[in-house]
Amino acid sequence: MIPLSPLYLPVRLPPGMGAAMTDELQTIIDLIRYGASRFNAAGLTFGHSYDNAIDEATQLTLHALHLPHDLGPAYGNARVTLAEKEDVLALFLRRIEERVPAAYLTGEAWFAGLSFKSDPRALVPRSPIAELIEAGFEPWLGGREVRRALDLCTGSGCIALAMAHYNPDWHVDGADLSDDALALADENAQRLLAGNARFVKSDLFSALQGEHYDLIVTNPPYVTDDETDALPREYSHEPELGLRAGYDGLDIVLRILRDAPLHLTEDGLLICEVGEAERALAKLLPELPLIWIEFKVGQMGVFVVERHDLVTHNARITALANAREGIVPTPVSSAGGSLF
Numbered sequence: 464m465i466p467l468s469p470l471y472l473p474v475r476l477p478p479g480m481g482a483a484m485t486d487e488l489q490t491i492i493d494l495i496r497y498g499a500s501r502f503n504a505a506g507l508t509f510g511h512s513y514d515n516a517i518d519e520a521t522q523l524t525l526h527a528l529h530l531p532h533d534l535g536p537a538y539g540n541a542r543v544t545l546a547e548k549e550d551v552l553a554l555f556l557r558r559i560e561e562r563v564p565a566a567y568l569t570g571e572a573w574f575a576g577l578s579f580k581s582d583p584r585a586l587v588p589r590s591p592i593a594e595l596i597e598a599g600f601e602p603w604l605g606g607r608e609v610r611r612a613l614d615l616c617t618g619s620g621c622i623a624l625a626m627a628h629y630n631p632d633w634h635v636d637g638a639d640l641s642d643d644a645l646a647l648a649d650e651n652a653q654r655l656l657a658g659n660a661r662f663v664k665s666d667l668f669s670a671l672q673g674e675h676y677d678l679i680v681t682n683p684p685y686v687t688d689d690e691t692d693a694l695p696r697e698y699s700h701e702p703e704l705g706l707r708a709g710y711d712g713l714d715i716v717l718r719i720l721r722d723a724p725l726h727l728t729e730d731g732l733l734i735c736e737v738g739e740a741e742r743a744l745a746k747l748l749p750e751l752p753l754i755w756i757e758f759k760v761g762q763m764g765v766f767v768v769e770r771h772d773l774v775t776h777n778a779r780i781t782a783l784a785n786a787r788e789g790i791v792p793t794p795v796s797s798a799g800g801s802l803f
Contacts, residue, residue, distance in 0.1 A: 488548060491528070492539035495520045498555045508695035511564035511587040512572045519565045523558060526569040527551040562696035575625035579651050584643035586705040588621035590682045590736055591763040595756070596625045600678065600734070603756070603767045607730060608677065609633055615667060615681035615719065618705055620648030620660070622680055627660035636674070638665040641704060667715070668722045677728050682736040683715040684708040685764075690739075709787065712740030713747065717784040720751075720773060727770040738764040747783065751776050 488497055498520030513519045525534055527550040528543065543551070557563055564587050566572040572581040574588035575596045581587050595603070610633065614623035617637030627635040637660065639645050648662045665671055686694070686706040698706065708714045716737055723733050734756075737744055741755065741764040751773075753766040773780070785791075 485548065485552060489542050490540050491524060491534075491543060494524045494543065494548065494551050495539075498524060498551070501555060501559060505559045507559065507562070508697045510589070511697060512566050512574075512589050519558070520555070522569065523554045523565055524551050526571070527554045532571075532573065563700055564697050567700060572619075572621075574621040575629070577621075577625055577628060577655060579619055579621050579624070580647065580654060581619060582647065583700055583702070584647040585618040585641070586701050588619050590622065591756075591758050591760075591765055592622055592680060592682060592734070592736060593625065594758055595680075595734065595765075596622070596629055599629070603732065603734065603754075604678070607732075611636070611674075611676045612678040612680065613638065613671075613674075613676040613726070615679060616683040616705070616715070617648055617662065618644050618682075620651045620662060622682060623648070623660050623662070624651055624655050624657050626680065627657045628655060631659060633659060635660045636671075636676070637662045638667070638671060640664065640666045641702065643702070644705075667718055668726055671726060675726055675728050676731060678732050678734070679723055679727060680734045681719060683719060685712040685716060685737045685740045687712045687740070708740070711743040711747075712737065713743055714787050716740065716744065717780065717787055720748075720768075720780045721777065721784040724770050724773045724777060727773075729770065731770040733768050733770070733773065734765065735768075736763070736765045740764065741766075748776070748780065750779070 485497070488494055495517065499516040502516040502520060507516065509515055509519060513522065522532060525532055528547055554568060557568060558565060566581040566587040567583060570580060570582060572579050572588045575593040579588050609630070612626055612633050612635045614626065614635065614637045617623050617639045620637050623635050623637030626633060637648055639648070639662070642664065645662050645664055652660055652662070663670055684704070684706050685708050688707060688710055691703065691707045694706070708716070716735065719735060727733065745753070751768065753768050755762055756765045756767060
């Protein structure tokens with residue numbers, strides 16, 4: 464038998480979800496429909512790999528029944544045993560009562576077509592950047608050669624490992640400040656047999672002196688303080704370190720924009736997700752030529768920027784980033800000078 468996630472524990476069903484109410488649930492599709500109805504009635508929030516009640520109910524049902532996540536619809540009318548039904552309903556109950564993200568209940572999340580271990584040591588894998596990875600980052604790379612790539616704020620390692628998986632000739636680094644996240648990323652590297660990826664403990668670029676990359680990809684914290692405080696309960700199970708990013712969501716992003724030129728090759732490219740902080744960033748740095756990517760579902764707050772544009776506007780970016788960190792500007796001599 465496949466072991467369940469450590470978070471999955473047997474739960475005695477309350478009267479409202481007991482046998483009398485669920486006697487008529489006999490098939491897989493019955494359970495999925497019932498779970499989706501219960502999730503919607505309970506007002507659950509969806510946003511951790513799945514964005515609707517039916518998909519979450521499907522994944523929780525299939526997990527509890529030890530069936531593959533992509534089981535064909537022909538099996539929907541397969542009947543379940545009483546014991547199996549109780550396992551599924553117990554998992555539904557935990558999702559409703561504790562508001563635990565489904566990926567933490569199953570211990571698995573899918574990203575860019577790959578299976579990742581997921582638990583509260585890092586955010587649940589989710590990002591529109593998955594679409595870019597599967598498309599080979601084109602047309603944004605424009606055919607340029609990539610030998611080394613960096614995933615900054617790697618968390619579970621999903622972006623770094625997906626890049627490494629689909630580009631076996633790349634050497635991919637993943638950097639994160641959290642020891643817990645890095646331990647999970649290492650476990651995922653073993654899970655995916657990613658021999659061309661490594662993980663480094665680093666506060667952004669602090670431990671990457673002398674390292675240069677053709678491509679830097681990052682999904683950093685970008686949720687504002689007010690938004691973080693108001694997030695639904697589902698998000699309280701995730702590490703706040705991966706979410707909170709100041710009054711406008713740009714505290715971390717500005718540091719990345721400031722320091723990225725020191726770690727990009729001459730024609731290097733930075734791809735960064737900022738989500739809802741897109742408007743704040745465009746207002747703060749209107750002169751910086753950011754290209755906002757159009758995904759299949761529209762814009763998702765992900766931009767592309769060339770190294771040379773970051774260098775051109777480095778003085779302004781540095782002033783903004785340093786102000787966030789409380790760094791006092793250093794007087795510049797009349798001869799001027801530049802880090803680049």
